[in-house]
Amino acid sequence: MKVEQIYTGCLAQGAYYIESKGEVAIIDPLREVKPYIKKAAANNAAIKYVFETHFHADFVSGHIDLAAETGATIVYGPTAKPRFDAYIAKDGEVFTLGDARIKVLHTPGHTMESACYLLTDEKGKEKALFSGDTLFIGDVGRPDLAQKISHELTKEKLAGYLYDSLHDKILPLPDDIIIYPAHGAGSACGKNMSAETTDTLGNQKKYNYALQPMSKAEFIAAVTEGLTPPPAYFPKNVLMNVQGYESINSVLEHGTQALSPDAFEAAANETGALMLDTRSPQDFAKSFIPNSVNIGIDGNFAPWVGALITDIKQEILIVADEGREEEIVTRLARVGYDNAIGYLKGGIAAWQKAGKETDSIESISAGELDRRMQAEPDLSVIDVRREEEYTTGHLQGSKNLALDYINDHIGEVEKNKTAYVHCAGGYRSMIFNSILRSRGFHNLVDIQGGFKEIEASGKFNITGNATPVPGEKQGTGS
The missing domain is CATH 3.40.250.10 (Rhodanese-like domain)
Structure with a gap:
């Protein structure tokens, strides 16, 4: 049996590749799915399941494209109501993966459909818990995001559900179980996450403030204290994960159209597209296209795009270092910004060579x-x-x-x-x-x-x- 965490620092997000006897499960995949497909092919294995721990708010999952390209079954926990073909599992239901087993634990609290997946190895030993946003290293999932979807779900009510989920489903598990969460430090899905991306449940019982002995009322007070407003794009990503989205291949096709300086300028003037300059801050400062906005690709790019570009359907024109255009379109798509319409061929040097106006910042x-x-x-x-x-x-x-x-x-x-x-x-x-x-x-x-x-x-x-x-x-x- 093989378990691999595929961690993406820009989103502080962990996806997981599990393989046993030629069968593969992917948990919480990112939008771009080819790396998972290539990994399975390199191992002469086939992707059988795509397990989703919940409807994510901070990124658009690759579940739909991955299922379409591989024939894998998308699996959600109880109460999930996706608007596409998926299997809604029962609490306690067990899925066979080669000689391994994956058990569904319904753990409402972060969201109502949240589920954790308990992995049992070929010898019948419980080895790992893929805890989604229910349990992080050093924290638990914030209980205020689902209330953006349903006003009946207050953060206090959700925190109460989370307390029950932790105490009824997770804390009774063996201390040597490895916890594999969906996020680490830097994610807005929790408030006190560790920089570590895995740990044993036993260690978390010692050091995670939310797992210390306390009453439900004390727990609710602790996990709801100090919550800052979530990024504005979160509800929009949830809806994309529930309803479906444009294929990543199509997004890449229109987003990576090479535009000459004249065509780029015309597109900016005619469409009102946002000119997004993704170069380093100091390169941008020296020379940039007037009215363009700098969010550097070599930083927390996707979360800042989501926080600052308020219209997720905004058309975007890209200025980039040569060779990074596809990476940028991909990372925009990770948070649902699917409307890139092209990039400046030759970058800022081509713009300057064409005699176009530039600006600078001291x-x-x-x-x-x-x-x-x-x-x-x-x-x-x-x-x-x-x-x-x-x-x-x-x-x-x-x-x-x-x-x-x-x-x-x-x-x-x-x-x-x-x-x-x-x-x-x-x-x-x-x-x-x-x-x-x-x-x-x-x-x-x-x-x-x-x-x-x-x-x-x-x-x-x-x-x-x-x-x-x-x-x-x-x-x-x-």
Whole structure:
């Protein structure tokens, strides 16, 4: 028997490949399905089942395309009502996979259809639990997402269901069971997840705050405390996972159309498409197409797209480093942004060679910021990190305008006054600057390296004791 976790850092998401005697099950696949198919073919195996732990909110699953291409059966837990062909399993139902067995445990709480899958090996030993968003390493699934679909399901009611699911179905399992969750640190599906992506149930009983002995009322209070609003795209992804979606092959076909500078410019003018520049923040700062927005591909790309592009049906034109166009269309599709209509062939160099207009954003070092502050002590600094990051440690006198809520903050930025913008490491600040630049704010200056460089320089008055934020550094996952 073979079990492989296929972890995608950009989404902090774990899919799973399970194989026994030439038969394969995939749990919670990503939108692009060819890697699973190739893996099975390389092992002379066939994909028999696609198990879904629930209707995901943070990404669009590849269940429909994978079933269509392989003939596999899509399996959901009890109460799921998908609008496509799928098998709705009973609580406790067992599926045969080669010489292994997979048992369905209905675990409502994160959502009502949530299910965990208990894997028993060829010798009859219970080996692993694929816990979806019911149980994470260090946390449990947040109980407030399903209420976006049904107002009758309050977060308190869902938390109560989750308490029962954990105590009735999961905690009685053997301590040496390996927990394989759907997400790790960085996902918005929980609030206290570990950077570790697997653990034993015994360890989680010791260290996971939500599994400590407590009453149901205490549990409900603990898991509902401190929940921040979920990203706006979450309900839209749920609906795509319930209703179905365009084939990934079709999405890739229209999204990877190569457009000359003239054709790209015409498409932008005629369609009103968003020009999304996915290059690194500093490359973008040097030269970009006016009114384009920067969300770098080498960062938490898909979650920021979902958080900031409010219309999931928005047509998108892509500016990218050469050779990365298909990757970008794929990663957009992972969170349901299926309407990319092409990319700039030859990238920004081709645009410049064609004599097209470009813009730039001033980006300075922490040392240069210090020099300017010496000359002008009261200059305006905007910190676009999240409130909890800002509270932990920040530049004295700076204003916190979190990128997550940029539309709420625009009225607090003065168009005619120079302001210096930073985040933790330089990724989010350029997103913030590019969005405001596209809306007519021309007096924002970016601070390279963000708060990390400001603090490391030792030249500034820092309030609090800052700690780095996981996942913002360039290159965190794909």
